[in-house]
Amino acid sequence: MKYMRLIKCLFFGLLMGALPFSSFAQSDAVVVDKIVARVDNHIILLSEVENSYQQMLMNGQVRGSESDSKCQILEQLVINKVMLAKAEIDSVEVDAGQIDGQMEQRMRYMVMQYGSEEKLEEVLGTTVTELEEELREEVREQTLVQTMQGQIINGVRITPKQVEEYYNTIPRDSIPFLAGEAIVGQIIIEPTVSDVENEKARQKLDAIKERIEKGEKFEDLAKLYSEDYGSARQGGDLGWHGRGELVPEFEEVALTIEPGEIADPIKSEFGFHLIQLLERRGNRFHSRHILVRPQPNNDDIKRAEAEMDSVRNLLVADSITFEQAAKDFSDDQATRGNGGLFSDQTTGSAWVATDQLDPVIFFTIDTMSIDSYSTPARYRLEDGSQAVRMIYYKDYKKPHSANLKDDYQKLHSATLNNRKGEIFQEWLKSARNDVFIDIDPEYLECDLLKDL
Template identity: 30%
Template structure:
């Protein structure tokens, strides 16, 4: 009985995307010396991938007790991906995944260095690494979309939440100390002189292109945007996919025309329209980021210090300061309240906060505010922040009174997993499945050996 319940709680946690992808990347480097555990249509499960994920499941206490159980979980995921690829209503936009590819690749490189990263994951070039990351992100997107399709509309009533809590109370995790925060974000302002320097550099680049240089090559050399590795290419671009200032320029260009330098929230650009098909554009651009210099950062710090002083003196409320000075569009219209962009949740486990933020709020009581400190947002944009600790929720044993929404989420996730299990049971026989002899004695829940 205990083993059954432990397995049924697999819905409580999910391996992080980053961990899953880098396990897969490491497994890719082992393919030549490794065996295949299972094949679902064209989806292959390498033995090293299985073993690495099983170890990660154990480390994070997923309740997956055997390698066979881990294999079945991975096979179900591969089955979802295989079926999603057949569904004409499920599509994956590679361009929308590109920022994540850049973030993950650059993160690994900044941590290990380029040469060591390629050696670690078994790739000859950065392009190969990026392609494999993209492939994994594509599969993640397919999985998320088909899961949403299968479990759409699933909810849990108050009675179901209560029943769930009574059944699983002893197995539900205790709640760690959480914290709610608000912020004022002060963005340094570039001087007019600094802005003109960036425009002049772009004008020089534009002249080189007009004199015969390749725009793509100049983008690779000079652009500081994520598309630089692709020669600044933004292919199949539609209205609504670009920030308004960029879109206004792009849609006024003729094919082959290069724009004058223009400014967006990211910095200064020049753009060249390569091809137009109605409202769909293929264009290239070069971006010079609006990175503040030392003097501009100093002025931003002085402004942040003056705001902090006014709040301390009662001249300005925190909310008034957010409205007047904060440069973060995600929190400015919400009185500075910080929320998880994926879930909307405003509570954060204190120990999961980024190190610099954790240190800044340590020792700050409820309704207290930090001194201004330097931080980064977005794509390493330097800013100064003032943080207010709105609420501290002490660590406690999970209960219905304080944690109803958390428990409801567990209950809903359980129902969703049950729906996915039912779906998988119906689709197993419709797919080509081959399992290595080493795993044919596993006691699977589904008939994978049909």
């Protein structure tokens, strides 16, 4: 439906804004960059359209002809510029700290992609400082667009009657056929690391600190020993942060030591940190660290297995509900707040398509009966540490055509998106009267102004 496409345009357009601008060749000809659209004082370049089209090709997102795809891309870019222009007319503002945070995330990502700031500068032929200056206005514009988008469609609510009416507008031969779905949960218990293993981790960082004090470079040792693999490649550099952004134990140290100082190892929920403050501006600080995660030994894991056995016995005896058991015993923050159950990322429903489940979980429940619990098994967490996991297979729905009784949550989500599309379309028509839009004659066949 047209309204659904507009919402997709909105989000895809925001994504395209994060791409670097460059010109691509068509056939053997060299593309000479030019302005293809104006929205008030904002321009859209041919290179933006070409670059986005190439990205769509690489991602396998092109549907239809090249000309239709480029018209869609230009429409998305124009819609973004309309929101930007309207935000400026309406004096919509964004917090400077929000822009700083977005800049920091983007720069950190780019440095990680290239391996180091030096490699990034070498490849792009510019300094990191110059690159930040070039990107800041782009990030400000994107943040403004996101804020404007929120003002337009956030807070939209729909009623059950609207869901039913939307469902009834779908032609019977167009009702989607849904894959099999299951309600599945898990409880994860992370072994309590013994004092012996904790002390080993602390002593390891003490030894690393001593090596730094004798002349070795912090960043070199971070690359060698830090178990925060994201920052390790950057020499332990975490970038700039403010209060409430990192764990309290880390912040307390970073906000009290002096620039250049290396604190004694401290412990947080992630492990032991060796922290060096690089710079501080008010309540914001730039730091780096070396993280060592104490690992449970075999006896620690056996104790966790015994605890999980006890939890399973309570469940089998109906002495506790799975929801309560997850709340009381599970260390998995992702599912604990949802009663231990996985949820559909789009609708938030506990019914998850079986083809979206982790393959290990899918094959585990394939051997289980409904309303049963797996035997506890050792499980490796994303950070590589050991834990113990138990799976709960609560219910299953066979593949079927969508209907109000079984798929209300999915239909509610579709109805909500459709309503947001309608509201956005209404806003766009109104905003069209407040902004000037000019399209290059080459793209008039796209008929963009008719949709706007």
